[in-house]
Structure formats: structure tokens, C-alpha cells
Amino acid sequence: MRSLFVSILLGSAVLAAGCGGSKGTATSTGTTTTTTGSGANSVTLTVDGGPTATQPGGELYANAAFATATICSPGSTSNCVTIDHLLVDTGSTGLRVFQSAVSSLNLPSLNASNGSPAYDCVSFVDGSYLWGAVQQADVTLGGETASKTPIQVISGTTTGVPSSCSNGSTDNQNTQASLGANGILGVGVEQTDCFYKGGSVCDSSSGLSTPPTPAYYACTTSTSCSPAFVSVANQAANPVALFPSDNNGVIVKLPAVSGSAATLTGSLVFGIGTQSNNQLPSSPHLFTLTCDDFSTTFSGTTFTPDPSTCGGAGSFIDSGSNGLYFPNVTKIPTCPTNTTVGDISGFYCPSSTEKMSATMSAADAASNSVSFSVANAENLFTNTTTDSDAVLPTLGGPNPGGVGFDWGLPFFYGVNLYSAIDGETMPSGTPAAPWWAY
Secondary structure: OEEOOOOOOOOOOOOOEOOOOOOOOOOEOOOEEEOOOOOOOEEEEEEOOOOOOOOOOOOOOOOOOEEEEEEEOOOOOOOEEEEEEEEEEOOOEEEEEEHHHHHHHOOOEOEOOOOOEEEEEEEEOOOOEEEEEEEEEEEEEOOEEEEEEEEEEEOOOOOOOOHHHHOOOOOEOOOHHHHOOOEEEEEOOOOEOOEEOOEEOOOHHHOOOOOOOOOEEEEEEOOEEEEOOOOHHHOOEOHHHHOOOOOOEEEEEOOOOOOOEOEEEEEEEEOOOOOHHHOOOOOOOEEEOEOOEEEEEEOOEEEOOEOOOOEOOOEEEOOOOOOEEEOOOOOOOEOOOOOOOOOOOOOEOOOOOEEEEEEEEOOOOOEEEEEEEEOOHHHHHOOOOOEOOOEOOOOEEEOOOOOOEEEOHHHHOOOEEEEEOOOOOOOOOOOOOOEEEO
């Protein structure tokens, strides 16, 4: 999930991270596929359509991987809540949960640099956004606990949201129905959610004269909020980076699929090269990153970041995007706005399945050719069988040319994807993070 703020840069100093496309609706062949990891340093991943899929009138969230976390008041083992269906997102950083889910915990608030309570804004590429206070919690995933973790607690109201956060949008994804999840678990390649070229532009030490927007705000009242600097220690953090061990990255493990399926089960493993279940393969495809992106060459066009500005249309591997999203340089037909499943113009609808290939490459000249297919999304969403398909490996859609190539969750099927966290110690023989490998 790529938001328009500062954790993985796409085109300006105010970052881009946001889901591609819409959630969609699908029906099923009834097939279920499973692979699991083991150990205290892992949690189960499920692709099951999300928390609203089985609700009356609810929407199925295709190609979304979910995990469960336990959130506790700092230092407590009893004042806790367990939250399922958190969207696992390698394209952003930070845990984001609804205020209604954690209100009983009375979590302590964290302050901006001016001493007022800090608020976080996440603006997505599609114009939607999340707004909420920065609070502190102990976060447990499997057998690992990140103590005193800054998290975003998503506000249940739109009152007081600054215009520089909403950017005129009315699409505040502050409900389960609108987000399609019970929160976001951002386990990307940075330690906190406001890093740019190796430093935090949201900290007062950045050298900027004014704080970037949309990012962090200080609120003196519930309706009076202004852009503000926030210390790195108080910025929404990658919980994995705060584990006592197994804290240098994650592995997303999902099994291969031969076609659409009802559900899929895999695992999110913590640490790279720290235990027997998180070792790199002997000859991995490893891509060092420039501005947290790399390059993809597709149909004669290369989507690559500008290392001098961290701008340009880069390429990224993003479990929070529910399809393969890339600029329509090959003129694939897009879907209509008016269908039995609603407006699906954010997806491709070729007359027959398109088989394609692209080449991933990194600054260190590592490269690999990847084959993929894109099918007619309207057909995928209106299959004639009776159950719901949450697993659609051939779902794709257009990305604006300025955004680049988004390797979303379909790329993860059958691939163990390693995401190495910037600034953490890496296994011997591997480059400094951040990098992705598979």
C-alpha cells in the first residue's frame, strides 16, 4: 500500500505509498491452498476476502493478505486487545488501527516537537486518506513483541482533518467497510514512516524550514491542527524493527496457485538469516534499492527512480496492492465503469488473457526477467460459480505513468519475498539494506 507521504518515495519529497485499484467482488472455484511457516518468529497470513466479505452487503477484498496482532497498553500483559485482518503491507511502514478497536486500552499519546499531541496523515494515490493520533503500544506478532511502539490510531471522525491531509478528498478510509480491513500492518523497508534518502524529513534535524505535508501534525485542540516536526522516536514505526531479535526484515511466504482460488494461507516470517526458517536461498534474486525503489523495463519503457531527487516513476514490490499495476504502454483495454460489480475501470479487461514479461533491475546491475499474465477483471469478478474467490493471480490494472510499476500481491504467489529493513544488520555476504530478494 503506497501512501502519498514519506516512507517510500515516488516523485517528490512527500512520499507515495498506496493501494493500487479497488477491492472488487469475485466468485469462486472453491479451491483453497495452504502453506505455513513455523516458529515463534512467524504469524499466519490469510488471503480470504477480508473482514467484510461474509457480511450482508459486504465487499470482498481480492488479493489482500491479512495477519493478526495483539495490542497492549505499554508494560501490560492483561490490558490488551487482539485484532485480526490487519492488511500486511510491504509498501508502507507502521501499524495503523481504528480508534474504536483500542479505546479501552487508554494508550498514551505521543507529542510533536512543539509539545502538542502528534497526529499522522496517510494520503493514498487514489485520493483517499487516513488520519489519527500517534499513540504508544506494545505490539505482539506471533512470539515477538515490540515494546513502546508508536502507532497510528485512526480517528473515527472527519472533524479537524487539515485540508493539506485530505487534499479536498471526502474519502476518509476510517471504517472497516471503506478500508476493507481492520487496520494496516506496514512492514516495509524503513524503520519509521517518514524516511527519505536515509534520513527523516519529518524530524526537526532534517534542515527543512517547514514540515512536509501531508505527514505529521500538532493539534492544540481537536479542530486546530498544523503541520509539525516529530522526532524519529515518536514517528509511526515498523514493529519488526523494534523486536529484540529477528528484527532486520520480513519474509512473505505464499504458495503458488494455478488459477483463481477461494482462499490462501501462508506465513509472515520475521528476521532474515537469524533462524533456520528465515535463511536466504543460495542464489537469490536480490535487488538493492534507490530511494526504496528499483527499475522495471516493460515493453521498451524503463520505470526507475531518479537517485538525485528520489523522483521519477520507480518500481516497487508491494503486498498491499491487490493487483499488478503498471502504465498502460501496451494499450490493454481497461474495464468499463458500469458493470454488475460496479465501477471497475481501475482494472484491465483484455478480450483474452495477456501473457507478458518484464525485467527487474537494480542499481548494482542485478536483473531478472519475470513472466506474468493479466486476465479480464470483469470475468474474474463475475465467475459463474457460487463461492467467493479472494485469490486472483491474473488481476492487473493501469498505474499512472508518473507512479511506475507496482508488483502487487499476485507477484507474491509462489515466491518467498524478503524485505530487508534499512539500517539493520544484514546476514554476512549480503549488501546493506534496504533491499528486496526472492
